[in-house]
Amino acid sequence: MAKKLNEKTIKTLKERRKLPLATPTDLAAAATRDISAALNQLLADVFALYLKTKNFHWHVSGPHFRDYHLLLDEQGDQLFAMTDPIAERIRKIGGTTLRSIGHISRMQRISDNDADYVQPLDMLAELREDNKVLAAALREAHNITDEHRDIASSSLIENWIDETERRTWFLFEASRQGDSTGH
Numbered sequence: 001m002a003k004k005l006n007e008k009t010i011k012t013l014k015e016r017r018k019l020p021l022a023t024p025t026d027l028a029a030a031a032t033r034d035i036s037a038a039l040n041q042l043l044a045d046v047f048a049l050y051l052k053t054k055n056f057h058w059h060v061s062g063p064h065f066r067d068y069h070l071l072l073d074e075q076g077d078q079l080f081a082m083t084d085p086i087a088e089r090i091r092k093i094g095g096t097t098l099r100s101i102g103h104i105s106r107m108q109r110i111s112d113n114d115a116d117y118v119q120p121l122d123m124l125a126e127l128r129e130d131n132k133v134l135a136a137a138l139r140e141a142h143n144i145t146d147e148h149r150d151i152a153s154s155s156l157i158e159n160w161i162d163e164t165e166r167r168t169w170f171l172f173e174a175s176r177q178g179d180s181t182g183h
Helices: 007-018 029-059 065-092 101-107 120-147 151-175
Strands: none
Touching: 029 065, 029 101, 029 120, 065 120, 065 151, 120 151
């Protein structure tokens, strides 16, 4: 014998038909909205920082070319590896993600660098500061996910904060000028 659906269930099913990408979640609608907005902002920043890092990777030159080229390649890979988990987390909680380069450019807080030439140490300094901006944004997003008790998003963000702090540290150490003894 089939169960008769109550009015609330029927209403919920009708609303889902109107929003086919609204993945079911136990988070409140306000939580989905707030967390999705914070994660989309992060996604835009990570894409912007990824492209800037790869830009500098492709255009670095000078006596430390190999070391800087490899460092920036590794950091670019790490940033790119963040993008899919961020976007998929947004979708898992019922949100929608960025859809275009234009969307990214409207949301990003990391500035582009379109200069024809940037000194290698200036590249490292700029990326170091950008990673510090990203770390602060990650902490802001963490506050939002904590507020809404989204443990899974908070956990991911905690790992990304650690990775971002590591990138910042490596960029700082790589840009230090040695004394006459090489230290």
